[in-house]
Amino acid sequence: MTEADFDYLRALLKGRSGLALAPEKRYLVESRLSPLCRKHALKGLPELIARLRSGRDSALEIAVVEAMTTNETFFFRDRTPFDLFRDALLPKLAAARAGNKRLRIWCAAASSGQEPYSIAMILDEARARLPGFTFDILATDLSQEVLDRAKAGVYTQFEVQRGLPIQMLLKYFKQNGDQWTISPQIRSMVQYRTLNLIKDFSPLGQFDVIFCRNVLIYFDQPTKADVMRRLASALAPDGALFLGAAETVIGLTDALAPHPEHRGLYVASRPGTAAPPLRVAAGA
Incomplete structure (x- = not known):
């Protein structure tokens, strides 16, 4: 990924989501977008960015923004x-x-x-x-x-174990195998x-x-x-x-x-x- 490509991605993310990606976060782009390249049968980040630059693939643009967005959360986080x-x-x-x-x-x-x-x-x-x-x-x-x-x-066993009191798990969730449905x-x-x-x-x-x-x-x-x-x-x-x-x-x-x-x-x-x-x- 060239410097110009990285700058293009930073501008795209800032304009679409407000995400301000620091220059030293190049590794984050590569780690999060490489799986997206495989999913869309693209050879790598240069081809992905070329598709984005064409402006003809709005679905791919949305997928890139979502891939770069952090979605860390859990029940009653920070209590x-x-x-x-x-x-x-x-x-x-x-x-x-x-x-x-x-x-x-x-x-x-x-x-x-x-x-x-x-x-x-x-x-x-x-x-x-x-x-x-x-x-x-x-x-x-x-x-x-x-x-x-x-x-x-629907949440995994790991997800319901993160912060959720056991009494609420039993009261508000139904277990189905290793998954729990609220x-x-x-x-x-x-x-x-x-x-x-x-x-x-x-x-x-x-x-x-x-x-x-x-x-x-x-x-x-x-x-x-x-x-x-x-x-x-x-x-x-x-x-x-x-x-x-x-x-x-x-x-x-x-x-x-x-x-x-x-x-x-x-x-x-x-x-x-x-x-x-x-x-x-x-x-x-």
């Missing part, structure tokens, strides 16, 4: 955000929405579904405490391939849609909670700032945004501020006013 959502944020928002009894939640990088299904299980467990509430969970991702997996709700009840709580974060997502409306974790780390600063500005607009005034442990809004937008008590949680910025405390429910 703390989910505990905070269940024990502090959910009671607060439920009290504030007692009138319309509706909560809207967006998982902005859903991958193969473990994050939105983790949220759905938490909400299902809370139904007895929140009678009459409707929970709308929207899960989006750039990759249609991983969303198809998420919609199916219950129709939980699957029906999540709506999936293909969405590119670098494109306009204002038609989605406002959300009470947004999970956008471990996505911004792949963008350059201008792209991060643009996405963060638009995420702030999609958040209800008293809503909350969860980012990954290595991500922050600092230096990207003035519309959001870190919650003073909880790392990784961000709320609407109110100059001169501290964010209201989030009290963990008794017995949590």
Whole structure:
């Protein structure tokens, strides 16, 4: 792969997905796209890039972007955000929405579904405490391939062993050989849609909670700032945004501020006013 070919791929990925590929990541391109070459009966990366340059194979372009996108995820990943959502944020928002009894939640990088299904299980467990509430969970991702997996709700033994409490596995999954299928009840709580974060997502409306974790780390600063500005607009005034442990809004937008008590949680910025405390429910 020539330097020109590598630069072309970097520009393509940046323009289509926002992925900012560092110059030293050439090895990543070769390791992830070589299998794609074999799948499409191409002799190697030069032929693949020539096909891309022709502009006549949009399916191959999509496949390249999806192959280069990282889809690492697992149930209740990093645990703390989910505990905070269940024990502090959910009671607060439920009290504030007692009138319309509706909560809207967006998982902005859903991958193969473990994050939105983790949220759905938490909400299902809370139904007895929140009678009459409707929970709308929207899960989006750039990759249609991983969303198809998420919609199916079928996971390997390895995948369900990563972070999923045994009591939830037994309650919400059915085993079939070495695979586990999530219950129709939980699957029906999540709506999936293909969405590119670098494109306009204002038609989605406002959300009470947004999970956008471990996505911004792949963008350059201008792209991060643009996405963060638009995420702030999609958040209800008293809503909350969860980012990954290595991500922050600092230096990207003035519309959001870190919650003073909880790392990784961000709320609407109110100059001169501290964010209201989030009290963990008794017995949590």
